Each structure stands twice: as structure tokens, then as C-alpha cells.
Amino acid sequence: MATLEGEQQSCLAFCPKCGAFLMEAVSTSSSMPCPECGEPLVISVKNSKVSVFEDKRFKADADQERVARLKAYYSVKNRCKN
Numbered sequence: 730m731a732t733l734e735g736e737q738q739s740c741l742a743f744c745p746k747c748g749a750f751l752m753e754a755v756s757t758s759s760s761m762p763c764p765e766c767g768e769p770l771v772i773s774v775k776n777s778k779v780s781v782f783e784d785k786r787f788k789a790d791a792d793q794e795r796v797a798r799l800k801a802y803y804s805v806k807n808r809c810k811n
């Protein structure tokens with residue numbers, strides 16, 4: 730196996746919430762849920778620097794979905810009462 734020029738070191742990414750190991754990469758930009766706590770995360774590795782942050786967009790979608798489900802639930806409940 731040939732070694733990479735410039736000796737790029739792979740970086741380790743960990744969940745900022747629970748500290749679980751997420752992945753090892755030299756360069757990446759991907760989103761995945763944390764295997765431990767399920768937090769939707771965006772992992773970015775660039776120039777030997779790791780950034781891990783919450784996938785806000787994913788979270789907003791999940792919240793909207795939950796609100797929609799709650800609304801449906803309550804409308805059914807109200808219908809049963811009357």
C-alpha cells in the first residue's frame with residue numbers, strides 16, 4: 730500500500746453530546762445520527778480539523794413531523810369525546 734503524499738493524518742470524530750466515537754476520516758463531509766444517543770450530526774473533516782455539529786435541518790424536520798402527529802392525535806381524541 731502506498732503512503733499518501735503530504736502525510737495526511739486521519740481524524741477521529743466524536744459525538745459532542747455523549748462522546749461516542751463516530752468515524753475516522755482524512756477528509757469528509759457527511760451527516761449521520763449518533764449510534765449511541767441518536768443525535769442527528771454533521772461531521773466535517775478538512776485540513777486535519779474535525780467539526781461535529783447538530784444537523785439542525787434534520788432536527789427541524791423531525792420536530793415538524795412530531796407536531797403534525799400530535800395534531801392528528803388530538804383531533805382524533807376530540808372527535809371521540811363528542
Ligand SMILES: [Zn+2]
Pocket residue numbers: 744745746747748749763764765766767768
Ligand atoms: Zn451521541
